[in-house]
Amino acid sequence: MALLEALFLQSGYNAALVAIGAALLGFSAGSAGSFLFLRKRALVSDAVAHATLPGVALAFIVMVTLGGDGRNLFGLLLGSAVTAGLGLLAIEWISRRTRLSEDAAIGAVLGVFFGFGVVLLTVIQTMSSGRQAGLESFLLGSTAGMLFQDALVIAGGGLFSVLVIWLLKRPMTLVSFHADYAASLGYNVRQIDLAIMGLVMAATVVGLKIVGLILIVAMLIIPSVTARFWTNRSGRLVWIAGALGGVAGYLGAALSASVPDLPTGPIIVLVAAALFTLSLLFAPARGVFAAAIRHRRFQARVHRRQGLLALAAQHPIREGYTLRLLAREGLVRADGVPTLDGRAEAAKVVRDEERWTIARRIHQDIGLSGQYDGLTPIEEVFTPDEIAEFDRRLGAPEAV
């Protein structure tokens, strides 16, 4: 009941605010992350997220030094964007200028920026003694006491990234798939890469408040990986990833509002992970079960054909699976002796085999005869006229 209330935004002002904010965040993070995923640079987002910490701390220090309220969300997010950007540039610089690979650069930036952020956090703890800065909440996010103003910042950031994606979708998709080709078309790959990173940064910064900097990576990576199971088209991938992220954000926020002591960030991530697991298992084309079923069918076709060939050659079938398969179709009796139907099928298989032999002699081009894999029925490849021609050359069929 509490969950239903939360789902329909009836659990109070703050919960509704958080749910809407989380859905927007999920959408923008999911769609922005899909470009990273297509570019095979998913983990760059991890470094970007960790690199926000020193920025948050520095912004706090600066704002307090200037005599303001150190906890102004906009100021903190601005600071985090600055160091996240620096982190990105550092990764770019290291992997371009030195011989270190990009993953080493990612790891180095991640550890060092985060470490420096922790140093600054300890400085803050001693600096404004008595005043809990509460910056630790940016590590794992905290939605308790979210202000309307915070929600506006999040909504604004979310809308901005959706707009940018909509405008730059084509060049960004092109660069993600084939950077060299994009360059040959005259696109500036480096700038487009930076735009993708800018989007990721925006999603990260906006997500700090709700899921925190350690888990925002999940919102950038998991939805696009999940979406990949449902489509092969990049245009759809971006929006499916956005929708999945939005659903995870909304459901997660509703769940955490309806049960006491459920932290919002981890719940959102776990909802996204559940969607991922469901897709991994049950997606129609790329899912594990679909693949298993495909494999079973393939296996059955191979066994059926081998069994029928054996019948035609009057060899006994000893393999249990083949026997069961043929018996189920009524092609053999329980003792392995072929029925009339079975003999007819066997004759057909042998006949088709001979037709294929002729076909490959006539059609030397791979296009048609290359489709011979022993399993595709010849009727699917050649027209009745052509098959009649093969039959003419073969002579009358033999009975089994």
Add this chain to the structure above:
Amino acid sequence: MGAEFVQFSLTPMLIGVLAAIACALPGNFLILRRQALIGDAISHVVLPGIVVAFLITGVVATLPMLVGAAGAALLAVVLIEGVRRLGGIEPGAAMGVVFTTMFAAGVLILEQSDTSSVHLDVEHALMGNLESLVWFRADGWGSLFDPVALASLPEELPRMALACALTIALTLIFWRWLKISTFDEAFARAMGIPVRAVGFGLVTVAAIAAVAAFDAVGSIIVISMFICPPAAARLMTNSLSHQVLWSVAFATLSAVAGFALAGYGPLWLGAVNAVSAAGMIATVSGVILALACVFGPHARRLGEAAANSN
């Protein structure tokens, strides 16, 4: 450098150095194999492992926590491989899916269960408590020969020393196999080296180092020590054995200088309190890497260096 140093700084510094070396050694091979981020993934999943171990045993004891963390690291490696193969997903994204999910699960269990009474929280997991590993019974350098004082050494010290000795020993024993399979996998396979086992063993050793170090110093040091010292060392030399030695030197330097800066740096600047030693060690290692990127004799790729000198 008297009694106070031995009591408050010697042991944490030593533990920091040992942890840094234990992580940097496998890190050398991980960055050459482009698996640098395995260290990142492992240090994230250590949290759920420790939390589950605590829930099962109900005590904050070393052994169950180590077992839990190692189990979680192993599970993560298996899951990453599974997601990668079953879903046909590139390794980086598979890693991102698995470790963030496990970390989120760890945080959730932590918040749901009643762990407030014990010293187990996310921040501790991230930042460690290097500063608190002091040697109370020591009253000067003489204590190093005093069995009573030695018995009260923080238990993290011998454990970390053991982990460090283990990684050194394994690196030396499997040096040839590691070297060949890292640089030329096909050749290694042709020579009959069990390439897959070597790769898995490397990740396991990395996990052991990460888990042992994590408990003492937190995951920030673990992540940065896996990558920064070996990466900086890679820019100093073309020889693998020299690279490993450089990485050990850089790791030691980062730990000592980082700890000293964290403890004494703020005092020099007129502040009263020390800052996080773990964070400072990571920061120093980053500075070393940055310097190596600019001044390292072998910083650039081979072709580029030649092209630019023309």
